[in-house]
Amino acid sequence: MSLSLFALQLVNGVEYGLLLFLVASxxxxxxxxxxxxxxxHGSFYMLGAYLAWWLSERTGSLALAILVGLPAMVLxxxxxxxxxxxxxxxxxHLSQVLLTYGLVLLFNELQRALWGNDVxxxxxxxALSFTVPLGEAQTWPAxxxxxxxxxxxxxxxxxxxxxxxxxxxxxxxxxxNAEMVEALGIDVRRVFSVVFSAGTALAGLAGMLAAPLTxxxxxxxxxxxxxxxxxxxxxxxxxxxxxxxxxxxxxxADTFGKVLLPGFASAMVYAVMAAVLLWRPRGxxxxxxxxx
Amino acid sequence: xxxxxxxxxxxxxxxxxxxxxxxFWMQFxxxxxIGCILAMSLDLLVGFSGLVSLAHSAFFGLAAYALAGLTxxxxxxxPLLTLPLCVLAAGSAALVIxxxxxxxxxxxxxxxxxxxTQMLFYLxxxxxxxxxxxxLYVAQRPVDxxxxxxxxxxxxxxxxxxxxxxxxxxxxxxxLEGIRDNEQRMRSLGYATRRYKLVAFVIAGALAGLAGYLDATLxxxxxxxxxGWRQSGLVLVTVLLGGKGTLYGxxxxxxxxxxxxxxxxxxxEHWNALIAAxxxxxxxxxxxxxxxxxxxSARG
Numbered sequence: 001m002s003l004s005l006f007a008l009q010l011v012n013g014v015e016y017g018l019l020l021f022l023v024a025s026x027x028x029x030x031x032x033x034x035x036x037x038x039x040x041h042g043s044f045y046m047l048g049a050y051l052a053w054w055l056s057e058r059t060g061s062l063a064l065a066i067l068v069g070l071p072a073m074v075l076x077x078x079x080x081x082x083x084x085x086x087x088x089x090x091x092x093h094l095s096q097v098l099l100t101y102g103l104v105l106l107f108n109e110l111q112r113a114l115w116g117n118d119v120x121x122x123x124x125x126x127a128l129s130f131t132v133p134l135g136e137a138q139t140w141p142a143x144x145x146x147x148x149x150x151x152x153x154x155x156x157x158x159x160x161x162x163x164x165x166x167x168x169x170x171x172x173x174x175x176x177n178a179e180m181v182e183a184l185g186i187d188v189r190r191v192f193s194v195v196f197s198a199g200t201a202l203a204g205l206a207g208m209l210a211a212p213l214t215x216x217x218x219x220x221x222x223x224x225x226x227x228x229x230x231x232x233x234x235x236x237x238x239x240x241x242x243x244x245x246x247x248x249x250x251x252x253a254d255t256f257g258k259v260l261l262p263g264f265a266s267a268m269v270y271a272v273m274a275a276v277l278l279w280r281p282r283g284x285x286x287x288x289x290x291x292x
Numbered sequence: 293x294x295x296x297x298x299x300x301x302x303x304x305x306x307x308x309x310x311x312x313x314x315x316f317w318m319q320f321x322x323x324x325x326i327g328c329i330l331a332m333s334l335d336l337l338v339g340f341s342g343l344v345s346l347a348h349s350a351f352f353g354l355a356a357y358a359l360a361g362l363t364x365x366x367x368x369x370x371p372l373l374t375l376p377l378c379v380l381a382a383g384s385a386a387l388v389i390x391x392x393x394x395x396x397x398x399x400x401x402x403x404x405x406x407x408x409t410q411m412l413f414y415l416x417x418x419x420x421x422x423x424x425x426x427x428l429y430v431a432q433r434p435v436d437x438x439x440x441x442x443x444x445x446x447x448x449x450x451x452x453x454x455x456x457x458x459x460x461x462x463x464x465x466x467x468l469e470g471i472r473d474n475e476q477r478m479r480s481l482g483y484a485t486r487r488y489k490l491v492a493f494v495i496a497g498a499l500a501g502l503a504g505y506l507d508a509t510l511x512x513x514x515x516x517x518x519x520g521w522r523q524s525g526l527v528l529v530t531v532l533l534g535g536k537g538t539l540y541g542x543x544x545x546x547x548x549x550x551x552x553x554x555x556x557x558x559x560x561e562h563w564n565a566l567i568a569a570x571x572x573x574x575x576x577x578x579x580x581x582x583x584x585x586x587x588x589s590a591r592g
Contacts (some may be wrong), residue, residue: 029434037399087576093399094344095575098532101525226410229403236485237399270411274392277404281395285383 008138009255015144018151022206023224024231024243025158032238033175033195036088039100040080042225043107044200046218048073048207048213052217053120062125066122070201075198089192108218117218122211127184143224147209154202155244162240171195175238176249227254230269234276236286245284295586299540303450310442318442320554322510325449326503327546331530332456332539333499338462338528339536341492342472346524347389347405347457348500351382351411353519355501356508357416358382360428371434373442374503382501383494390493394486409521417516421587427515439466448506449543452499456539459495529571535583544582 027041051072055065090095098184123129124143131139162168174191182188207220214220231250235242250269256283257268276284305327307315330352337343358381362368368377393404416422435441458572470478471485479485508514517523526549534545556566578584 030548031399084572091575092403092581094338094528094532094536095579097346097402097527098345098525099575101528102568102575103565105522105568105571109562109568113562113565170435222521223410225566226407230407231397233400233403233407237403267411267415270407273407277392277395281397282400282570 002137004134004138005033008134008140008266009259010252011134011140011148012144013252013255014248015148015151015251016155017248018148018155019206019210020224020227020231020251021155021244022151022209023203024228024235025155026202026238026246027228028235028237028240028243029171029234030199031232033171034085034089035178035179036087037093037100038199039097039225040103040107041199041203041228042221042223043104043223044073044076044203045207045210046109046221047076048204049122049211049214049216049220050115050207051204052211054115056122061265062122064207066205069208069247070205073201073204074197076204077197078193078198078272081196085196086189100238104222107221108195111218117155119215119217120214124212137180141213143212147213150209150254154205158240167194183240227269230273231272232283234283236283239283239285242283242285249283262273295540299453303446304463306449307313307446309401310439310446313439318438319510320536320550322442322445323507324460324547325445326510327527327550328449328532328543329452329503330500330527331508331534331546333496333503334461334527335531335534335536335539336456336468336492336496336499338531339538339542340472341464341468341489342475343489344528345393345405345492345496346402346407346521346528347386347393347494348527349519349521349523350389350409351497351500352504352523353416353516354385354412355379355382355504355512356514356518357422357428359434359505359508360423360430360500360514364431364491366429367493369432371509375502376447378461378499378505379501380505383498385430385502386494386497387501388489390490390497392492394489406521406524409519409524413516413520423515425516427513427517430508430512430514433512435467440509441506445506445510448502452502453539453543456499460539463487464491476523505588526567529567529574531581532580533570533581534576535581535586537582541583548582574583 024040027038030036030038030041036112048069051069052062055068056062059065059068084099088099124141128142128146128164129141132142132145135142162171170181170186170191172190173186178188193245206224219283227250231243231246233246235244235246249272253268253272259265280286293296296347306321309321334345334348336343355378357376358378362374362377364367368374389405389408393401393408396404423430423548433441435444467488471483471488473486506520507518530545530549531542532545533549534543535541552570553563553567559561559567572579579585
């Protein structure tokens with residue numbers, strides 16, 4: 001592998017990892033704060049991608065599609081939280097797995113009924129359809145660069161929000177002891193529903209950003225769900241910083257795996273996961289003790 | 293006592309179907325009983341050990357693929373050879389995956405079993421040498437008549453029930469239930485809890501392999517979708533529908549689900565939406581499953 005090809009794979013891996021972070025951060029946040037393991041999280045990614053495709057067909061612009069699609073995702077998140085997730089707060093893991101598994105089936109069927117089973121391409125906005133030269137022989141699509149920058153900005157904003165604001169303080173408090181927070185007169189349920197819909201929107205946005213890169217197809221939610229789980233297992237559940245680290249690791253491992261071991265495209269990622277499990281069963285930055 | 297009588301009548305009834313020689317019912321009930329084996333063996337983990345595993349379909353699929361490989365590549369057909377080898381393959385995979393997954397606990401365990409299952413799914417789905425997304429035919433089935441296959445499935449279902457019932461009555465089974473209820477306490481009592489759980493994981497995986505072997509025998513065909521996590525989810529649903537923590541519950545759940553599936557498919561094209569609604573309804577309104585209805589409020 002030449003140096004410039006290596007650099008290209010590296011930036012691709014980082015960009016993919018950043019996208020994974022958008023999805024995985026919502027998953028880990030929802031578990032950390034609400035205590036719910038949400039299998040339907042990948043479905044939100046799929047919904048985002050399909051919305052991006054469908055709306056940009058209607059409006060003729062991906063930017064407009066994202067502007068309309070994001071509030072729609074927030075709304076979907078609020079609805080799902082109120083109707084389904086809210087009933088899981090005091091239930092065991094099995095109920096959480098099964099109810100959200102039911103949601104996955106429901107969303108898959110919805111996608112099939114509304115949009116069919118075809119694969120769709122989404123055009124990148126014209127302003128961003130050029131490529132950036134990288135080294136001597138390689139170029140990098142500007143949309144990938146834009147995606148990476150968006151993700152970095154969002155990650156930074158999330159960090160500020162959680163660490164520096166009053167709302168962030170409530171989120172952190174809710175994560176460590178929801179009952180105590182409630183006793184102090186804070187409406188925990190509202191914090192929960194905001195966190196859940198924010199996670200939904202982040203996953204949806206990741207789907208929208210990925211749509212021009214990966215095309216839009218049935219089952220795209222499930223492959224990203226599994227990778228997000230791997231990210232969360234590596235990073236430690238409930239830890240945003242861990243999710244960031246894990247996502248970059250998985251993104252890079254997956255990208256290089258595809259180049260180096262094309263027959264076993266995904267094996268690399270699982271090898272990394274197995275290694276982390278052997279070394280630190282609760283993830284790189286997970287809690288030191290057995291939590292919930 | 294009454295429960296045992298009902299189960300015995302049911303078993304005899306299922307056996308009597310073979311006498312009728314009806315092709316459709318043998319195929320349909322054969323599939324349903326394979327579902328019983330899967331659900332009962334998964335309940336050993338979910339209901340009795342407190343382990344929510346999503347890897348069950350992986351062991352099912354691995355054994356089915358093992359049969360296709362042994363027959364197509366090595367020309368082995370006799371069930372005396374292929375059955376133990378396929379179950380052994382599933383059991384060994386369960387040993388490796390279980391050893392790694394059981395380092396994690398709680399939700400980590402769920403996510404890790406899901407990840408390994410999908411790893412195997414992509415392995416079979418993406419490599420043309422292993423049949424790709426179309427799957428593989430078994431060139432020659434271990435038993436060539438449908439009647440023999442049905443009889444084998446029927447006998448296997450009863451044997452698995454008896455075996456699991458025996459295991460659960462033994463001190464080993466009691467220990468598993470102790471671990472489910474309070475692992476910390478069992479550990480302080482000196483039990484090597486992880487080893488107990490690993491043994492349960494391997495037993496359940498080998499039995500899932502048996503189910504996969506029987507499925508490939510009945511249909512002569514295996515595809516990667518049978519290996520994917522959605523299949524595992526469906527078995528979990530069966531366990532919950534029937535009632536976790538009992539053996540007869542998941543078995544009845546599997547039979548019931550087979551009927552719902554069969555008639556649901558003929559009613560609507562969006563059959564999956566129906567299943568989704570059923571899953572959600574069971575979780576919300578019937579957390580102890582059908583067995584819970586039978587037992588009333590006697591057990592907490």
